[in-house]
Amino acid sequence: MENIPxxxxxxxxxxxxxxxxxxxxxxxxxxxxxxxxxxxxxxVLPMTIDRDICVACAPRNDHRVRLSDRxxxxxxxxxxxxxxxxxxxxxxxxxxxxxxxxxxxxxxxxENPPGLDIRVSGDVPIAAGLSSSSALVVACALACLKxxxxxxxxxxxxxxxxxxxxxxxxxxxxxxxxxxxxIILLGxxxxxxxxxxxxxxxxKVPVFDEYVFVxxxxxxxxxxxxxxxxxxxxxxxxxxxxxxxxxxxAQTEFGDEIELAHLADLWYGPLCLTNAEVxxxxxxxxxxxxxxxxxxxxxxxxxxxxIRDAWIGELPEPEGGFPLRARARHQLTEFKRVDAxxxxxxTGDAIGFGRLMNExxxxxxxxxxxxxPELDELVAIARRAGSIGSRLxxxxxxxxxxxxxxxxxxxxxxATVERQYYRTYLxxxxxxxxxxxxxSSILLVRPTPGAGYLS
Ligand code: GLA
Numbered sequence: 001m002e003n004i005p006x007x008x009x010x011x012x013x014x015x016x017x018x019x020x021x022x023x024x025x026x027x028x029x030x031x032x033x034x035x036x037x038x039x040x041x042x043x044v045l046p047m048t049i050d051r052d053i054c055v056a057c058a059p060r061n062d063h064r065v066r067l068s069d070r071x072x073x074x075x076x077x078x079x080x081x082x083x084x085x086x087x088x089x090x091x092x093x094x095x096x097x098x099x100x101x102x103x104x105x106x107x108x109x110x111e112n113p114p115g116l117d118i119r120v121s122g123d124v125p126i127a128a129g130l131s132s133s134s135a136l137v138v139a140c141a142l143a144c145l146k147x148x149x150x151x152x153x154x155x156x157x158x159x160x161x162x163x164x165x166x167x168x169x170x171x172x173x174x175x176x177x178x179x180x181x182x183i184i185l186l187g188x189x190x191x192x193x194x195x196x197x198x199x200x201x202x203x204k205v206p207v208f209d210e211y212v213f214v215x216x217x218x219x220x221x222x223x224x225x226x227x228x229x230x231x232x233x234x235x236x237x238x239x240x241x242x243x244x245x246x247x248x249x250a251q252t253e254f255g256d257e258i259e260l261a262h263l264a265d266l267w268y269g270p271l272c273l274t275n276a277e278v279x280x281x282x283x284x285x286x287x288x289x290x291x292x293x294x295x296x297x298x299x300x301x302x303x304x305x306x307i308r309d310a311w312i313g314e315l316p317e318p319e320g321g322f323p324l325r326a327r328a329r330h331q332l333t334e335f336k337r338v339d340a341x342x343x344x345x346x347t348g349d350a351i352g353f354g355r356l357m358n359e360x361x362x363x364x365x366x367x368x369x370x371x372x373p374e375l376d377e378l379v380a381i382a383r384r385a386g387s388i389g390s391r392l393x394x395x396x397x398x399x400x401x402x403x404x405x406x407x408x409x410x411x412x413x414x415a416t417v418e419r420q421y422y423r424t425y426l427x428x429x430x431x432x433x434x435x436x437x438x439x440s441s442i443l444l445v446r447p448t449p450g451a452g453y454l455s
Contacts, residue, residue, distance in 0.1 A: 004054065004454060011056040011119040014068050018117045021056035024142035026135040026451035028052065028124035029183045030215055030402050031393045032192055033356060034338040035364050037331055038177025039236045040243070041197045041264030043338050045205060046179055047213070048187030049445040053122035053135040054454070057143040060115035065101065067094055069120040081105065081113045081147070087171065090229070095172045096133050100141040103168025107156070108148055116147045125440065127221040129392070129399025134180035137169050138451045158185045158450070159200050173229055175236035176395075187450040194342045198268045205342050207447065208350040212407050215393070215400040216382060216417055217441040218374040219431055222399030232395050233315075235327070235368065239263060240311035241296060242285075242328050248300055249285040263331060275336055282328045290321035323369075330367040334360060354389025354404045361391035370396030374431070378421050385416035414442050 004023055011021045027048040034044030060066075068076040077094035079085055083105040085098045097118070105113050118140070124132035141161060145152060152158065162185045166178030182195045186202035193202040207213070222228070247260040250271070258271065265271060266278050273281070297304045308314070315322075337356045344352040361379050365371035375392045378401050382390040387403035394400065405413045422441065426433045433441070 007054055007056050007119060007121045010070060010121065011058070011117070014119050015058070015066070015117040018058040018060070021058040021117075021119070022143075022146055023054055023056050023454040024139045024146075024451070025052050025054045025454050026138035026142070026184050027187065027448050028130040028132055028135050029180060029187065030130060030213060030400070030445055031179065032213070032402060033341045033360055033391075034179070034334055035360060035392070035394075035396070036235045036368055036370060037334050037338075038179040038195075038197065039175060040177070040239050040331060041262035041268075042331065042335050043194055043196045044179045044183075045192060045194050045338050045341055046183040046187075047192035047207065047445075047447040048183060048450060049124075049130060049215070049443075050448045051122075051124040051130065051443070051445070052448070053120065053124055053132060053139045055121075055136075055139045055143050056119045057116050057146060059147055060117055062115050063112060064115040065097070065118065066115075067097055067118045067120065069093070071126075073126075074120070081115050083109075083111060090173060093136070096136045096169070097140040099168045099171035100137045100165060101144050102171060103164055104141060104144045104148065104150075107164055108150065110148060113144075114147050116143055118143055125217060125400075125443075127399065128215075128217050129222045129394025129396070130215065131180040131184065131394065133172075134165075134169065135184055135451075137165055138181060138184045141165055141168075142451060142453060152452070161185055163200055175233050177236075183450075185450050187447060189449045190447055192345070192447060194338065198262075198264055203342075205345045206348070207345070208348060208353070208404070210407050211350050211388075211404050212410060212444050212446070214387070214403045214405050214410070214413065215443045215445050216378055216403060216421070217400050217443075218372075218378050218398055219426065219433055219437065219441065220372060220374045220398030222395055222397055228395075228397060231370075231397055235370065237312045237315045238322055238324060238327050239331070241291075241307065241322065242324050242331075244300055244307075244311060245285045245291070245296060245324070246281060246328070249281055253281070253284075267335070275332065278332055282325070282332060286325035286328055288321075289323060289325045290318075291324045292321035293317050295321065326367040326369075330363050333363050333367070337363075350404060351388055354387070357389030357391045357402070357404060358383070364392055364396060368396075372397055374398065374425075374429070375401060377425055378417075381417055381420045381425070382413070385413045385420070387413060410444065417442060
């Protein structure tokens with residue numbers, strides 16, 4: 001947890017004329033299972049972590065929002081608060097704050113909201129797949145509620161706020177789902193959560209008594225802006241095409257009136273298909289490994305450009321076509337794993353849970369292509385070091401792995417991963433890692449309460 005007196009002191013130094021600040025806290029999260037499925041409305045199994053983003057904030061007499069952070073990569077920023085806030089250049093950190101403010105001002109229909117002075121501080125590792133960015137969005141949203149004189153609970157429920165912020169965060173350009181905002185707001189101390197999106201709800205799932213979850217940072221930056229944004233968006237955009245093709249197939253099999261707003265509608269809503277029925281629908285919709293844009297256009301009776309306009313935008317077409325069969329398979333197998341993992345956690349079966357984590361990594365790497373050599377290596381080393389389940393966590397392409405390690409073996413685990421990954425593999429691959437970086441790269445994480453006010 002951040003040092004609150006220090007944050008308040010920093011606030012007073014940055015804004016000497018401001019009144020006494022209120023502190024809003026939002027934890028980071030680690031996803032245990034259910035990767036790259038939330039944007040299709042499919043359930044996930046994350047937990048909050050004992051690392052957070054805190055913002056100290058106090059109202060202003062005008063409409064300006066001033067932001068500052070102690071970290072040098074986050075320069076001070078300022079904007080006029082309102083329902084239409086112009087974004088800063090892609091990749092600017094203040095866009096996460098603007099996203100929250102714009103979303104809430106629109107929700108409450110406030111044309112001329114008051115301004116705020118905000119000081120940010122946090123210990124969620126940045127670009128590490130632990131959702132520091134959504135934690136910032138949520139913390140800023142709590143600050144914005146203060147400015148609007150609204151209360152979490154009576155004026156907007158946690159469920160409503162999580163839903164609103166998942167939409168609002170699209171402002172930064174990432175086509176993410178609702179997992180991060182939901183767990184950050186609905187997470188509970190001591191438990192993981194299974195999050196369902198239809199409708200949004202969080203069910204407590206116990207963690208294992210004699211095991212700990214350990215995050216290991218690959219030290220490959222998992223940004224979700226710039227070039228990385230294009231790589232992340234490949235998943236959601238491909239899934240939009242998958243949804244359209246599967247909808248067509250479902251109409252052929254079950255009748256023209258079938259509509260799929262999300263892939264999740266296959267399992268929920270009026271269709272209510274079993275996993276076996278979904279599998280056979282996928283087999284029929286994706287007979288080959290790849291589907292070209294021309295083939296998709298023929299199947300949907302649409303012009304290729306219309307498909308781009310409707311769903312996939314500029315998504316580049318790989319030679320031979322989009323690998324939709326494998327991408328769809330990941331959705332189905334990951335859905336089954338989340339369901340099974342919840343049941344295993346309820347019975348305390350850590351070994352079974354760990355096996356599903358391993359299977360999830362394989363599916364993320366092979367079927368969904370969101371891993372990278374460093375993550376694969378870190379996962380392999382972790383398993384040799386005593387982890388019973390290891391996988392990438394979050395968006396992938398770098399960032400952290402999550403590992404389920406017997407509590408009694410944690411020291412050995414840490415020593416082996418330190419030696420084999422941080423002191424051997426990284427230098428051999430010219431990835432810098434000094435002692436202080438190493439120190440903060442292996443984190444034992446435990447679930448803390450969801451976001452809220454500290455004072
Ligand atoms: C990011 C997004 C989430 C989710 C994960 C992958 O963290 O913000 O919505 O899609 O990637 O599971």
